[in-house]
Amino acid sequence: MFFLALLVEFTKKYGQQHLTVFFEIVFFLSKAVKTKIDFHHYRNAKIDFSIRKFKKMCKQYFLQEKPLAHIVKYTKFCDLNFFVNKKVLAPRENTEKMTWDFIHHFQKLKNRNVVDLCCGCGAIGLSIKKYLPTFQIDCIDKYIRPIINTKLNAHKLKVKIKIVKANVFKYLSKQKKLDLIISNPPYINKMTFTNKKMLRWESKRALFAKNKGYAFYDYFFSWLKNHSFQQCWLEYGFEQKQTLKKKLKKISNLKFNFKKNNYVIIEHQ
Ligand SMILES: C[S@@+](CC[C@H](N)C(=O)[O-])C[C@H]1O[C@@H](n2cnc3c(N)ncnc32)[C@H](O)[C@@H]1O
Numbered sequence: 001m002f003f004l005a006l007l008v009e010f011t012k013k014y015g016q017q018h019l020t021v022f023f024e025i026v027f028f029l030s031k032a033v034k035t036k037i038d039f040h041h042y043r044n045a046k047i048d049f050s051i052r053k054f055k056k057m058c059k060q061y062f063l064q065e066k067p068l069a070h071i072v073k074y075t076k077f078c079d080l081n082f083f084v085n086k087k088v089l090a091p092r093e094n095t096e097k098m099t100w101d102f103i104h105h106f107q108k109l110k111n112r113n114v115v116d117l118c119c120g121c122g123a124i125g126l127s128i129k130k131y132l133p134t135f136q137i138d139c140i141d142k143y144i145r146p147i148i149n150t151k152l153n154a155h156k157l158k159v160k161i162k163i164v165k166a167n168v169f170k171y172l173s174k175q176k177k178l179d180l181i182i183s184n185p186p187y188i189n190k191m192t193f194t195n196k197k198m199l200r201w202e203s204k205r206a207l208f209a210k211n212k213g214y215a216f217y218d219y220f221f222s223w224l225k226n227h228s229f230q231q232c233w234l235e236y237g238f239e240q241k242q243t244l245k246k247k248l249k250k251i252s253n254l255k256f257n258f259k260k261n262n263y264v265i266i267e268h269q
Contacts, residue, residue, distance in 0.1 A: 099127050
């Protein structure tokens with residue numbers, strides 16, 4: 001099979017709109033073709049990888065909903081390349097939007113301290129460091145796989161940040177004050193979750209939170225209420241906005257601003 005024939009077969013089956021998937025899988029499998037320019041050059045050459053592997057990966061993506069980041073082991077986030085290890089959450093589009101907004105919002109400031117709570121592969125904290133290099137970043141995660149993954153990405157991106165393996169509840173209980181906080185914590189209610197396919201690829205630890213999905217927010221809010229910080233940016237689940245609003249309204253010394261793309265900015269009044 002030739003590269004061009006493979007492309008024709010793929011678009012017939014899955015449509016033109018999924019060309020990104022085609023190219024990412026080809027770049028991952030092929031030794032010779034790593035860019036679209038390479039593809040053009042080799043279009044009439046025989047493919048240099050197993051067609052079975054290629055088809056299996058397409059099936060995983062289109063039928064089994066495996067995230068592309070887990071198929072090709074990396075993803076683009078804030079225009080940077082991040083490796084994503086098995087069972088580490090593949091960063092999502094909303095998180096990327098929140099991170100871009102954060103970077104643009106603080107771009108005129110220097111030397112601030114940021115903690116990225118529940119860092120996963122480090123996409124939020126490392127992107128902030130890359131674009132705001134005078135900022136000090138601490139990335140926190142409870143589990144070893146995300147910690148190793150964040151260390152690998154820090155090394156590849158050539159940035160120095162602090163990476164701490166800790167339970168955020170314990171970590172926060174030891175902090176007297178913080179400067180800037182950003183987090184995309186686990187927030188899914190296990191009892192109402194039905195997407196079994198997602199569970200096959202993503203770690204339950206990255207997804208589910210106790211208290212119907214609110215355990216992290218409840219703890220964060222009580223910490224924010226009682227401590228000094230400049231701003232806290234939190235991503236939340238699609239249907240959690242009204243409940244979070246109610247919870248925040250009860251805390252008289254905090255003001256909040258819900259943004260599109262499912263995140264909220266919290267400050268002291
Ligand atoms: C939704 S994922 C977010 C990952 C990353 N911030 C992102 O947006 O791609 C949540 C992360 O929280 C971590 N985590 C779960 N419970 C934790 C805890 N108690 N303390 C610290 N990290 C925790 C998981 O390992 C996972 O990496």
